[in-house]
Amino acid sequence: MxxxxxxxxxxxxxxxxxxxxxxxxxxxxxxxxxxxxxxxxxxxxxxxxxxxxxxxxxxxxxDPLIYNFWLCVMQHTDELIQMINDTDITIENWIEFSRYRDTNYLFGKTSVQIGFAGLFLNRTNFSGILNASPLGGKLQSSPYKIDCRFNKTRIIESIRELSQFSDRIDLFNMDxxxxxxxxxxxxxxxxxxxxxxxxxxxxxxxxxxxxxxxxxxxxxxxxxxxxxxxxxxxxxxxxxxxxxxxxxxxxxxxxxxxxxxxxxxxxxxxxxxxxxxxxxxxxxxxxxxxxx
The missing domain is CATH 3.40.50.150 (Vaccinia Virus protein VP39)
Structure with missing residues (x-):
């Protein structure tokens, strides 16, 4: 499979x-x-x-949000998974992580923080578009709420499986x-x-x-x-x-x-x-x- x-x-x-x-x-x-x-x-x-x-x-x-996500999958797997488990999928946290879309905000942040922000926005935004609005809207008035695409168990399972290829993958953050x-x-x-x-x-x-x-x-x-x-x-x-x-x-x-x-x-x-x-x-x- x-x-x-x-x-x-x-x-x-x-x-x-x-x-x-x-x-x-x-x-x-x-x-x-x-x-x-x-x-x-x-x-x-x-x-x-x-x-x-x-x-x-x-x-x-x-894109530093996506690059750092993959970097964490391959090199900081346990830390990334811990952050997934510890973070509530709420509109309040979406507001915080949306600040990571400003590259100036990334200074002083760790790869795990940046990579998780990329994952959070990808899984909670309309169609996975990082610059889009959150699923359900900021008022969460839609039947589809912000966490409807954030199945932590399955995401963690996928991350663990992909991390097994880390010794065969080189990552770059370049033009x-x-x-x-x-x-x-x-x-x-x-x-x-x-x-x-x-x-x-x-x-x-x-x-x-x-x-x-x-x-x-x-x-x-x-x-x-x-x-x-x-x-x-x-x-x-x-x-x-x-x-x-x-x-x-x-x-x-x-x-x-x-x-x-x-x-x-x-x-x-x-x-x-x-x-x-x-x-x-x-x-x-x-x-x-x-x-x-």
């Missing part, structure tokens, strides 16, 4: 794991090091580790392009696989705290297009992105990443490999309900 992810994440790509697994195997890259430049829920990395498809993963996440340049420039092409899931071109500002403008999307395209190591990008379907990668193989996929809707959205897979078509029937909403 697949390990459930402790985070709820807009645009989570857990349903891509079988596809990427097959792609890695077909390219004779089983046992390689897997690079995930925009970590988020890191669902693909964890899925490939669990299935023993890759030997090691390098996960980069720029994605700096991470790719630093970590891949001297690697043999057949020993690595790079997965890139950048902020969406059109809806990124409403989903992520660290989103890209057009110039940054172009900078990423310029950087990655000519790399000869195997890479795969997942993006929202937009004319601008298609144009940036017009000379690379592209395949449409359908995922329910949009918040508060069951409508499937067309996205793109882009690669320097020959990539087969894909149809994904499962929805992000089902993923989110796994830890309810």
């Amino acid at each position: 697949a390990i459930k992810n402790p985070l709820r994440y807009p645009g989570a790509k857990s349903k891509l794991v079988p596809y990427i697994q097959n792609l890695i195997q077909s390219e004779n890259l089983t046992g390689c090091t897997f690079y995930e430049a925009y970590g988020g829920s890191a669902a693909v990395s964890f899925g490939l580790l669990e299935n023993n498809i890759v030997n090691r993963v390098k996960i980069n996440e720029l 994605a392009l700096d991470f790719l340049y630093q970590e891949t420039r001297y690697k043999r092409n057949r020993s690595i696989f790079v997965y890139i899931d950048p902020p969406y071109y059109e809806k990124g500002p409403s989903l992520y705290r660290y989103f890209y403008g057009n110039d940054m999307h172009r900078a990423l395209a310029k950087y990655i297009r000519n790399k000869i190591y195997p890479w795969l990008i997942s993006y929202d379907d937009s004319p601008e992105i298609k144009k940036m990668y017009k000379r690379k193989p592209q395949q449409p996929i359908y995922l329910d990443y949009s918040v508060n809707t069951k409508r499937k959205e067309k996205e793109l897979l882009i690669s320097n490999l020959e990539i087969p078509p894909i149809t994904i029937e499962n929805t992000l909403e089902k993923d989110e309900s796994l830890i309810s």
